[in-house]
Amino acid sequence: MPKKEFKCIVCEKPEDHCTCIKYCGLCQSDFSVRLTEDGQYYCVDCREACGYKTQEQA
Ligand SMILES: [Zn+2]
Numbered sequence: 424m425p426k427k428e429f430k431c432i433v434c435e436k437p438e439d440h441c442t443c444i445k446y447c448g449l450c451q452s453d454f455s456v457r458l459t460e461d462g463q464y465y466c467v468d469c470r471e472a473c474g475y476k477t478q479e480q481a
Pocket residue numbers: 431432433434435436441442443
């Protein structure tokens with residue numbers, strides 16, 4: 424099973440190529456934000472709280 428590549432919901436590019444301004448979709452923090460499965464960025468606290476996974480964790 425090939426892994427599904429996460430893509431930014433705004434520019435439809437993977438995280439490496441996304442040049443959007445990245446901030447958490449829940450709390451608007453810009454600390455340690457990462458792309459998650461739903462194509463939005465979330466900070467480390469919100470990812471842990473909501474169980475969102477980054478590409479590497481999926
Ligand atoms: Zn983007």
